[in-house]
């Protein structure tokens with residue numbers, strides 16, 4: 367059976383010269399990959415002052431990802447994101463990170479995430495209205511649409527604000543400016559070439575960051591002060607994620623988040639929580655548009671399961687099994703966070719190499735999840751690979767079965783102690799949004815348009831993803 371293989375930048379046959387790699391990575395790091403990148407167990411690049419190691423082999427990936435102290439987050443992440451995110455959980459290391467993670471975990475536990483389903487649905491229903499307003503066969507930029515709904519969801523669930531409000535619109539616009547600049551400032555820092563960062567871009571990025579933080583503070587300040595005055599037991603008027611972050615206390619010290627630290631976390635949740643989901647949902651619709659059979663099955667599933675949300679509540683989400691598998695497979699082919707950057711705390715042997723102290727170590731979900739020796743038919747969109755029996759999947763291609771790979775070579779949410787705190791939130795959101803889209807509209811490709819994946823802050827399409835929209839009779 368032939369399945370859809372989405373386009374991605376064709377890898378160069380051989381490793382490009384280092385200077386070419388650097389300049390191609392400034393547009394998109396996907397352009398710097400070459401054929402062996404998708405086969406090798408480990409690779410290395412050396413530049414003056416920079417030793418960079420790429421780790422693909424599952425056992426080595428575990429060695430890096432499971433040991434956060436030996437391989438802390440890369441300092442370039444903190445440097446590039448600090449103006450916006452301050453010392454947020456995404457970039458901190460050691461004891462500071464451990465405390466922040468302990469304080470934030472309760473806000474993202476399963477039961478807490480199910481509680482925000484109603485808010486996700488409200489944003490999803492507003493999206494359905496926008497999609498159904500497109501004339502039959504009309505062309506719509508689904509990347510913009512998915513960015514809108516993901517931002518709306520994160521604002522409603524964290525701050526109880528809908529994206530329609532003026533303040534939320536301003537936050538969203540400033541985030542878009544910041545996101546466009548961040549990768550341009552991050553890549554030179556990663557290659558030890560900080561001086562190559564244009565000063566006017568640094569200034570524009572800092573201005574956008576300051577504006578976002580000032581806007582967020584206007585929402586957070588009154589609630590922070592009210593919570594401090596009332597004490598940890600007093601209920602907040604809202605039941606959003608900010609309310610739970612305001613309530614939480616460190617068991618040993620009895621202290622909660624300080625004000626600036628709280629703004630850092632909220633800014634980070636907004637960025638990490640909407641940019642990633644927007645990217646993955648956009649690619650999911652692109653894949654569905656090219657796999658009409660899967661889309662029809664998803665429509666049937668959505669018509670059957672979505673009404674049960676009213677009678678059975680959030681538990682019914684688990685019955686959206688195909689929606690979840692479509693999303694899983696999208697995260698394999700287009701992992702929003704395409705590479706994870708770490709730095710070796712001390713000299714460390716790995717295979718036949720020694721990573722020096724301070725050496726940059728990159729684990730790339732993009733490469734590992736398309737690795738020729740770890741996945742059967744690595745470039746095919748096959749959402750059913752997760753439910754197929756391992757023997758069947760293996761026999762089909764004489765390659766590692768998908769289920770086996772799923773444990774070994776699948777890490778769209780990272781792995782180990784720094785695994786994404788919002789994974790359950792993102793999976794619930796994605797199953798809901800994909801089911802709502804499939805229930806109410808059909809999407810079809812636009813002849814001749816092939817979205818070009820580019821690696822920026824997340825993996826996005828260079829010129830958006832435009833699809834034709836046809837309204838359906840909702841069953």
Ligand code: HEM
Pocket residue numbers: 455456457467635638639640642643646697701702703706707777778779780781783784785786787788789791792
């Ligand atoms: C499809 C959606 C998402 C994907 C693919 C994704 C992916 C990731 C990945 C790969 C990491 C680990 C980064 C590393 O190890 O360097 C991460 C961390 C994180 N993500 Fe997500 N994420 C998603 C959605 C979310 C959402 C919805 C939230 C919150 C609302 C969130 C919050 C976080 C936080 C706080 C961290 C840092 C955790 C720590 O370091 O302890 N993410 N995410």
